[in-house]
Amino acid sequence: MALGKYTRVENRRSSSSYCSTVTIVVFVALCLVGVWMMTSSSVVPVQNVDVPQENKSEVKGQEKVSEVKEQASETSESKTRQFEDNPGDLPEDATKGDSKVTSNQGEEKQEEQKPEEKTEEKIEEKVEEQQQQEEKIEEKVEEKPEDGSKPETEDGGNKSEDGDSNTQNGDSNSEAGDNGEKKSGANEDENKTNSDENENKSEDEEKKLDNPDETKDGDKVNGQIEEKVEQNDKESGGSSGEKKEDSQAISQSSTEVFPSGAQSELLNETTTQNSSWSTQAVESKNEKETQRSSKQQTVYSWKLCNSTAGPDFIPCLDNIQAIKSLHSTKHYEHRERHCPEEAPTCLVPLPEGYRRPIEWPKSREKIWYYNVPHTKLAEIKGHQNWVKVTGEYLTFPGGGTQFKHGALHYIDFIQESVPDIAWGKRTRVILDVGCGVASFGGFLFDRDVLTMSFAPKDEHEAQVQFALERGIPSISAVMGTKRLPFPGRVFDVVHCARCRVPWHIEGGKLLLELNRVLRPGGFFVWSATPVYQKKAEDVEIWNAMKKLTKAICWELVTISKDTLNGVGAAIYRKPTSNECYEKRSEKEPPICPESDAPDAAWNVPLQACLHKVPTDPIHRGSQWPDQWPARLDKPPYWLLTSQTGVYGKAAPEDFNADYQHWKRVVSKSYLNGMGINWSSVRSVMDMRSVYGGFAAALKDLNVWVMNVVSVDAPDTLPIIYERGLFGIYHDWCESFSTYPRSYDLVHADHLFSKIKKRCNLVAVVAEVDRILRPEGKLIVRDNVETINELENMVRSMQWEVRMTYSKDKEGLLCVQKSIWRPSESETVKFAIA
Numbered sequence: 001m002a003l004g005k006y007t008r009v010e011n012r013r014s015s016s017s018y019c020s021t022v023t024i025v026v027f028v029a030l031c032l033v034g035v036w037m038m039t040s041s042s043v044v045p046v047q048n049v050d051v052p053q054e055n056k057s058e059v060k061g062q063e064k065v066s067e068v069k070e071q072a073s074e075t076s077e078s079k080t081r082q083f084e085d086n087p088g089d090l091p092e093d094a095t096k097g098d099s100k101v102t103s104n105q106g107e108e109k110q111e112e113q114k115p116e117e118k119t120e121e122k123i124e125e126k127v128e129e130q131q132q133q134e135e136k137i138e139e140k141v142e143e144k145p146e147d148g149s150k151p152e153t154e155d156g157g158n159k160s161e162d163g164d165s166n167t168q169n170g171d172s173n174s175e176a177g178d179n180g181e182k183k184s185g186a187n188e189d190e191n192k193t194n195s196d197e198n199e200n201k202s203e204d205e206e207k208k209l210d211n212p213d214e215t216k217d218g219d220k221v222n223g224q225i226e227e228k229v230e231q232n233d234k235e236s237g238g239s240s241g242e243k244k245e246d247s248q249a250i251s252q253s254s255t256e257v258f259p260s261g262a263q264s265e266l267l268n269e270t271t272t273q274n275s276s277w278s279t280q281a282v283e284s285k286n287e288k289e290t291q292r293s294s295k296q297q298t299v300y301s302w303k304l305c306n307s308t309a310g311p312d313f314i315p316c317l318d319n320i321q322a323i324k325s326l327h328s329t330k331h332y333e334h335r336e337r338h339c340p341e342e343a344p345t346c347l348v349p350l351p352e353g354y355r356r357p358i359e360w361p362k363s364r365e366k367i368w369y370y371n372v373p374h375t376k377l378a379e380i381k382g383h384q385n386w387v388k389v390t391g392e393y394l395t396f397p398g399g400g401t402q403f404k405h406g407a408l409h410y411i412d413f414i415q416e417s418v419p420d421i422a423w424g425k426r427t428r429v430i431l432d433v434g435c436g437v438a439s440f441g442g443f444l445f446d447r448d449v450l451t452m453s454f455a456p457k458d459e460h461e462a463q464v465q466f467a468l469e470r471g472i473p474s475i476s477a478v479m480g481t482k483r484l485p486f487p488g489r490v491f492d493v494v495h496c497a498r499c500r501v502p503w504h505i506e507g508g509k510l511l512l513e514l515n516r517v518l519r520p521g522g523f524f525v526w527s528a529t530p531v532y533q534k535k536a537e538d539v540e541i542w543n544a545m546k547k548l549t550k551a552i553c554w555e556l557v558t559i560s561k562d563t564l565n566g567v568g569a570a571i572y573r574k575p576t577s578n579e580c581y582e583k584r585s586e587k588e589p590p591i592c593p594e595s596d597a598p599d600a601a602w603n604v605p606l607q608a609c610l611h612k613v614p615t616d617p618i619h620r621g622s623q624w625p626d627q628w629p630a631r632l633d634k635p636p637y638w639l640l641t642s643q644t645g646v647y648g649k650a651a652p653e654d655f656n657a658d659y660q661h662w663k664r665v666v667s668k669s670y671l672n673g674m675g676i677n678w679s680s681v682r683s684v685m686d687m688r689s690v691y692g693g694f695a696a697a698l699k700d701l702n703v704w705v706m707n708v709v710s711v712d713a714p715d716t717l718p719i720i721y722e723r724g725l726f727g728i729y730h731d732w733c734e735s736f737s738t739y740p741r742s743y744d745l746v747h748a749d750h751l752f753s754k755i756k757k758r759c760n761l762v763a764v765v766a767e768v769d770r771i772l773r774p775e776g777k778l779i780v781r782d783n784v785e786t787i788n789e790l791e792n793m794v795r796s797m798q799w800e801v802r803m804t805y806s807k808d809k810e811g812l813l814c815v816q817k818s819i820w821r822p823s824e825s826e827t828v829k830f831a832i833a
């Protein structure tokens with residue numbers, strides 16, 4: 001339970017400047033008391049077991065400690081609720097998923113939070129005044145019974161158990177020993193939890209006996225917790241369920257409980273204290289768990305992936321077996337995702353001569369040739385001033401194809417053509433189709449615009465890989481037969497320069513996909529040769545586009561010419577009402593049926609239909625978001641208080657709590673406490689975003705964050721876009737559509753404990769290894785068990801563990817990937833040509 005804290009910090013300076021930051025490790029030995037109320041018998045589970053008893057405490061980054069509390073959040077709950085665009089539906093949707101937790105979640109969370117806070121406070125107090133604490137501890141000892149109740153709740157997972165817990169609370173006065181007995185009798189469910197802890201309870205007990213102090217500490221905490229619980233009851237009306245919830249929060253062992261605990265932290269944290277101490281109990285418990293997990297996993301035998309793609313292997317895009325069996329490639333099916341049934345568990349080799357990537361912003365102009373040793377693009381595009389081989393560098397003079405005289409000139413030209421575009425104010429998040437090496441997106445950073453660039457993995461070889469190596473956001477994707485993995489109506493502008501997408505064919509299916517993702521009132525900037533050249537082919541395409549754009553009610557705002565760059569752009573605007581649609585003489589393309597959800601985008605086939613524009617002022621898309629950066633902080637207008645958020649509060653409140661939480665975590669821990677040199681971090685992946693709070697908290701850094709919303713999580717991605725950030729839907733049981741070594745930092749908040757229930761954790765870790773650059777960092781927040789498992793795993797890959805910290809079954813892990821690669825290799829059958 002919440003009592004002990006255990007921190008290990010390992011700081012090493014890596015030879016490279018990359019890792020140069022060193023965290024100062026302070027070890028303070030302190031005595032904390034774990035509460036022990038366990039019954040000794042191995043068969044009967046002991047509730048108190050959860051609270052480890054160890055005296056030692058190591059104090060390390062205080063900030064970290066405080067953060068850890070915050071971390072645990074929402075996980076399980078998130079799944080339950082869904083945000084949808086349709087306001088009317090929202091409340092209902094929100095409630096949908098959670099059979100178990102939902103109803104009580106809000107209450108639970110609040111209650112839980114308080115207890116944790118108190119714990120922290122006490123801990124601080126302890127640090128300052130140990131003696132006083134001891135005295136207190138004794139007093140508290142009596143209160144222990146709650147602890148027992150907590151485990152029960154966790155194990156059972158049922159609210160009915162709450163009743164039991166309450167009873168126990170009543171018993172709270174009884175001594176620890178008594179509690180243990182009662183609990184054991186009362187809770188059969190506890191076996192699960194206990195089993196883990198059961199290893200040698202007798203030993204634990206002995207320890208307790210040996211260390212009276214430990215017990216005291218635990219008691220204190222418990223006592224405090226109880227107090228809070230009582231308060232909660234008063235506030236909420238004292239339902240029995242609430243008490244249990246509190247206990248759950250404390251114990252947190254079960255996943256279900258997890259979220260609630262996290263929430264509590266979110267909502268209200270106590271201030272950060274300087275020192276955190278781990279109790280002997282916690283340490284010994286953690287040690288046991290570590291040993292146990294190491295026993296379980298024993299040895300990981302990593303192998304190199306032997307595939308035709310070699311060091312550029314993307315499992316879902318290089319599934320040669322699947323591609324060969326396609327019936328047609330007419331719609332670029334061979335560039336779409338074809339994931340293998342089983343995600344590979346091998347590690348992708350490094351290219352020969354790989355070096356630490358050049359840092360942003362220099363990387364925008366040049367990258368190491370040997371990191372992306374593809375000359376074909378340079379050969380093809382060299383004369384276009386696109387990319388050149390210059391010594392050991394690849395250089396990107398001036399920008400991409402369109403921008404012989406500078407991307408910035410072109411960017412400003414667009415705004416001069418249509419001042420309403422207002423880069424960095426009205427326009428914040430855009431989509432760049434067929435991005436080439438993404439120079440456009442790279443230079444739009446200078447205008448405070450975030451660009452999601454994509455291009456197919458095509459014969460030009462690794463355009464997207466160049467972009468990523470340059471530190472510019474991009475993914476491999478294609479306009480083929482399926483929707484793009486983004487929600488509807490989220491991009492302020494869609495841009496396409498010389499993209500050879502056949503917009504006009506097949507009923508305008510592809511342009512209608514852009515229409516889906518474009519915000520009502522948003523602009524489509526099309527600067528392809530049909531706009532400004534008069535060749536027969538161009539004229540034909542232009543005429544077809546003219547007809548199609550009229551049919552879908554896009555207003556041609558202007559056609560202008562960038563004389564310096566020698567290109568022209570046609571700029572269209574998507575309507576903000578349905579008036580034009582209704583007035584069309586020919587209803588072609590048709591309006592999509594009401595049942596067609598514009599946000600549904602995961603493996604959904606393209607349809608040649610138009611989604612109506614939302615007009616109800618409470619619906620997303622009916623109004624333009626606030627100007628950047630104001631839109632970052634405020635809950636979107638279409639988040640209603642009647643909706644329940646992912647953490648169980650009213651949605652806007654939930655949004656704010658999440659933001660505050662991440663601001664705290666980032667400022668107090670990530671920026672300073674973990675030995676990360678943020679000036680060498682550019683590309684960040686948040687593997688499990690909720691509201692984008694983590695990304696928002698990094699706003700002032702020179703980074704971009706890819707926010708991933710799992711396909712089985714509540715759909716909060718529209719919220720992320722609304723606040724001027726971007727992201728993508730994804731299922732982490734499959735590989736991500738990016739090249740190897742494209743991210744500097746990967747962040748996973750309560751992802752792994754969930755994902756490992758659905759798929760092979762080793763494969764997910766291999767995927768993290770794939771997308772992370774050598775010397776890149778991985779930050780994981782999760783339950784202790786998962787943290788330990790991960791730590792063993794990454795250690796076996798010779799990653800450097802920078803910090804592990806755990807408290808109350810919640811853990812934080814920060815590791816740095818190494819350059820190590822296994823010597824053995826494994827042939828990936830599906831990826832051999």
Ligand SMILES: *[C@@H]1O[C@H](CO)[C@@H](O)[C@H](O)[C@H]1NC(C)=O
Nearest residue numbers: 017019020021359677679680
């Ligand atoms: C952090 O990285 C930057 C850029 O690589 C470097 O200039 C700076 O010295 C580093 N700071 C530390 C403390 O290592």
Ligand SMILES: *[C@@H]1O[C@H](CO)[C@@H](O)[C@H](O)[C@H]1NC(C)=O
Nearest residue numbers: 099100156157158159160161
């Ligand atoms: C726990 O919940 C499950 C599902 O709701 C139910 O079948 C079971 O009876 C419950 N157990 C208790 C002890 O309430």
Ligand SMILES: *[C@@H]1O[C@H](CO)[C@@H](O)[C@H](O)[C@H]1NC(C)=O
Nearest residue numbers: 043045187188189190191192
């Ligand atoms: C507890 O463990 C005992 C022994 O393994 C088992 O018989 C019993 O069913 C378990 N109870 C629960 C709830 O798991």
Ligand SMILES: *[C@@H]1O[C@H](CO)[C@@H](O)[C@H](O)[C@H]1NC(C)=O
Nearest residue numbers: 042197198199200201202203
């Ligand atoms: C408990 O300790 C004894 C002696 O060390 C050992 O033989 C036994 O396997 C342990 N039991 C568990 C569950 O770890």
Ligand SMILES: *[C@@H]1O[C@H](CO)[C@@H](O)[C@H](O)[C@H]1NC(C)=O
Nearest residue numbers: 030031032055210211213280
């Ligand atoms: C626990 O720590 C306290 C304070 O350091 C110490 O007096 C006590 O002996 C320790 N107990 C054990 C078992 O280490």
Ligand SMILES: *[C@@H]1O[C@H](CO)[C@@H](O)[C@H](O)[C@H]1NC(C)=O
Nearest residue numbers: 113117266267268269270657
């Ligand atoms: C957090 O705690 C502080 C101080 O106890 C209190 O003023 C504040 O209202 C709390 N915030 C929340 C969201 O509970």
Ligand SMILES: *[C@@H]1O[C@H](CO)[C@@H](O)[C@H](O)[C@H]1NC(C)=O
Nearest residue numbers: 062063124271272273274275
């Ligand atoms: C932490 O300790 C340092 C040094 O004692 C002190 O300056 C700082 O104010 C403390 N911070 C907190 C939050 O206690």
Ligand SMILES: *[C@@H]1O[C@H](CO)[C@@H](O)[C@H](O)[C@H]1NC(C)=O
Nearest residue numbers: 305306307825826827828832
């Ligand atoms: C990789 O796989 C190919 C095809 O199976 C095989 O010929 C080659 O020897 C393998 N290479 C290694 C290093 O195993």
